[in-house]
Amino acid sequence: MDTGIRLIELLIDGISRGMVFALLGVGITVVFGLGGVLNLALGVFSVIAIILAMELFGLTGTLFAAIPLAVLAVSLLGLAVDRSLLSLVYRSEGDERILLGIFTTLGLATFLDGILFITYPSSYSLSSGIASVSLAGVQIRGSSIAVIAIAAAVFAALYYFFSRTYLGGAMRTVLQDETGAILCGISPRRMRTYVFLLSTAVAGLAGILYSFTFEVSVATAFELTIYAIIVSIVGGVTSVLGAAVAGLLLGIVVTFTSAFVGAYISEIVLFGVAIAVLIARPEQIK
Amino acid sequence: MSTETTRSGLTWDRLRIPVVVAVLAALPLLFFDPSYTYISRLFILTLVFATLALALNIVFGHTDQLFLFVGALTGIGAYATALTADALGVSPWVTLLFGATLAGVLGALVCYVAARRRFTVILIAILTLSLQLAIIEIFVGARDITGGSTGFRFSGLGLESVQNALGVHEHMVLYYVVLALLTGVLALYHYIRNSKYGMAFDAIRQDEIAAEAIGVDVVRYKTLAGFVSAFVIGLTGPMYAQLESLVLPGMFEFNVIDVLVLIILIVGGIRTMLGPIVGAAVIIYVNEELQATGQWRTVVFGFLLIVLFLYFRSGIVPYLDDVLNERLGLKARIRSLVAD
Numbered sequence: 089m090d091t092g093i094r095l096i097e098l099l100i101d102g103i104s105r106g107m108v109f110a111l112l113g114v115g116i117t118v119v120f121g122l123g124g125v126l127n128l129a130l131g132v133f134s135v136i137a138i139i140l141a142m143e144l145f146g147l148t149g150t151l152f153a154a155i156p157l158a159v160l161a162v163s164l165l166g167l168a169v170d171r172s173l174l175s176l177v178y179r180s181e182g183d184e185r186i187l188l189g190i191f192t193t194l195g196l197a198t199f200l201d202g203i204l205f206i207t208y209p210s211s212y213s214l215s216s217g218i219a220s221v222s223l224a225g226v227q228i229r230g231s232s233i234a235v236i237a238i239a240a241a242v243f244a245a246l247y248y249f250f251s252r253t254y255l256g257g258a259m260r261t262v263l264q265d266e267t268g269a270i271l272c273g274i275s276p277r278r279m280r281t282y283v284f285l286l287s288t289a290v291a292g293l294a295g296i297l298y299s300f301t302f303e304v305s306v307a308t309a310f311e312l313t314i315y316a317i318i319v320s321i322v323g324g325v326t327s328v329l330g331a332a333v334a335g336l337l338l339g340i341v342v343t344f345t346s347a348f349v350g351a352y353i354s355e356i357v358l359f360g361v362a363i364a365v366l367i368a369r370p371e372q373i374k
Numbered sequence: 375m376s377t378e379t380t381r382s383g384l385t386w387d388r389l390r391i392p393v394v395v396a397v398l399a400a401l402p403l404l405f406f407d408p409s410y411t412y413i414s415r416l417f418i419l420t421l422v423f424a425t426l427a428l429a430l431n432i433v434f435g436h437t438d439q440l441f442l443f444v445g446a447l448t449g450i451g452a453y454a455t456a457l458t459a460d461a462l463g464v465s466p467w468v469t470l471l472f473g474a475t476l477a478g479v480l481g482a483l484v485c486y487v488a489a490r491r492r493f494t495v496i497l498i499a500i501l502t503l504s505l506q507l508a509i510i511e512i513f514v515g516a517r518d519i520t521g522g523s524t525g526f527r528f529s530g531l532g533l534e535s536v537q538n539a540l541g542v543h544e545h546m547v548l549y550y551v552v553l554a555l556l557t558g559v560l561a562l563y564h565y566i567r568n569s570k571y572g573m574a575f576d577a578i579r580q581d582e583i584a585a586e587a588i589g590v591d592v593v594r595y596k597t598l599a600g601f602v603s604a605f606v607i608g609l610t611g612p613m614y615a616q617l618e619s620l621v622l623p624g625m626f627e628f629n630v631i632d633v634l635v636l637i638i639l640i641v642g643g644i645r646t647m648l649g650p651i652v653g654a655a656v657i658i659y660v661n662e663e664l665q666a667t668g669q670w671r672t673v674v675f676g677f678l679l680i681v682l683f684l685y686f687r688s689g690i691v692p693y694l695d696d697v698l699n700e701r702l703g704l705k706a707r708i709r710s711l712v713a714d
Contacts, residue, residue, distance in 0.1 A: 126499075177684075183438075183494070187495060190440075191680075192684060195675075195680035195683065196676065197676070198629070198672055198673075198675055199673055200676070202669060202672030202673030202674075205669050205672065206668075314507060317503075321500060350515075352511055352515030353515070355507075355508075356508050359504045359508035362500075362504045363504050366500065366501050366504075367487055367491060370492065371492075
């Protein structure tokens with residue numbers, strides 16, 4: 089009975105972590121799928137959102153204002169990056185653009201990391217403010233409830249956006265056939281801007297949710313980027329649904345291995361899965 | 375006019391390695407001070423990073439296989455050399471080649487799999503980055519063998535007999551050991567560039583399918599490039615550890631090694647022989663100057679990485695080459711005008 093309860097508790101923790109992974113994975117997937125840029129600075133946007141949310145929480149006193157404002161501010165930063173750096177990257181084509189994308193976003197990550205480290209050198213976390221619930225002997229942490237509820241709502245919104253709205257459809261069109269999209273009067277460059285905004289917003293929110301459960305420092309940024317890339321690879325890199333499913337699965341796997349085998353083995357398992365998928369199915373990633 | 379420039383280019387081509395090595399060999403006599411090891415450490419560090427960048431130049435510059443696990447390979451070389459020496463009770467000089475071979479085999483394996491599975495550059499970048507992080511995790515996690523995140527002291531690559539016989543500081547000896555390694559790699563690089571391997575690499579880089587069609591064994595050459603580069607990196611690892619007198623995971627992290635090596639390669643000039651040396655000298659110097667600014671170092675490096683990749687991808691050495699050629703061309707043209 090006790091082990092049964094423990095397993096359920098772990099499963100809930102795993103789902104909560106998995107949903108954060110899924111959001112991060114989507115952040116990588118949409119930008120890589122649509123623009124061919126592997127955004128190595130994604131995790132930094134998450135950490136910036138956490139710090140902003142923390143500061144705004146101190147100012148406004150309510151998370152209901154702090155979180156949306158922080159996400160909005162991070163998207164604006166995303167817009168600035170898209171207009172300046174990424175415009176330069178998109179000038180090149182093919183392999184060169186991919187390499188340029190890797191290096192400029194790596195440079196951006198290092199640059200922003202450095203600035204953050206000077207101003208915010210310690211560890212931070214946010215409290216969701218929701219009390220733990222006990223349900224038939226199963227303890228559910230308040231943070232898990234908050235993460236699962238918010239992430240589920242975001243995924244529902246993403247699903248609606250991509251399947252029902254004109255803009256979402258236009259984005260998917262560019263993903264499938266860029267020339268076709270142009271012929272339909274859709275500007276790929278504009279779609280890339282929107283999609284980068286979307287990815288930074290999603291990454292920012294994912295970071296805030298992550299900080300409900302874990303302590304976050306500037307060094308976490310790179311870790312989050314790596315989780316995002318692994319999830320994106322396992323999910324097939326160009327599929328939003330794939331990233332969501334892969335994130336959920338990996339979150340559960342990591343939670344269970346770190347509970348039963350050890351935290352450091354769980355990290356290696358994560359990398360192992362990514363490497364195995366890369367070697368087994370490289371053709372899905374163009 | 376054209377014959378003259380080619381002839382001067384040719385002699386320079388032949389003299390390049392001896393001249394550069396001679397200059398590098400003279401540096402310790404001018405700058406090293408046994409009572410002040412700060413400067414000598416920087417010079418050795420420059421040579422270490424120049425060797426790493428030259429190795430990356432082969433596999434990334436010439437075969438387009440982006441290795442983002444130079445740090446991990448350096449670490450594998452250092453850990454394997456130190457740990458097997460310790461376990462067997464022999465000098466690290468004996469196990470040096472074992473560490474390098476281990477790194478080389480891993481490099482070859484990665485390239486083999488990548489070439490067989492037709493990995494694009496982004497895939498091999500992600501694959502090697504995953505390996506980099508996993509390997510560092512192993513260094514930290516396998517505490518019983520590696521000593522965890524605090525690592526262990528390492529000083530087995532000193533040549534005390536030479537040091538005592540000449541009455542010099544250990545840095546003096548280490549500098550020439552690393553310089554010997556760098557000279558070897560320079561010669562190897564020169565050989566590769568002027569042999570069938572260089573031709574095959576060029577063909578593969580320009581058009582892989584066309585290269586395959588004219589009979590270049592793409593998988594074999596890419597694997598070979600991976601082995602050579604990783605072997606050299608693995609050989610450099612223990613030298614780096616000797617300089618720091620330590621082996622610990624933090625020394626081999628992505629941010630510590632890979633970012634720096636990439637910047638060095640780009641600043642100096644990718645696909646050039648002297649680029650890595652020039653780049654290492656510039657970047658290690660800048661890095662040291664920035665230490666004084668404390669945390670701003672990271673900010674400046676991030677900025678450099680962005681600007682260099684967007685605007686200065688050709689590097690210092692090709693830039694100087696162009697300037698020099700223009701000068702020589704101009705002179706020759708004036709001379710021909712005067713002769714008329």
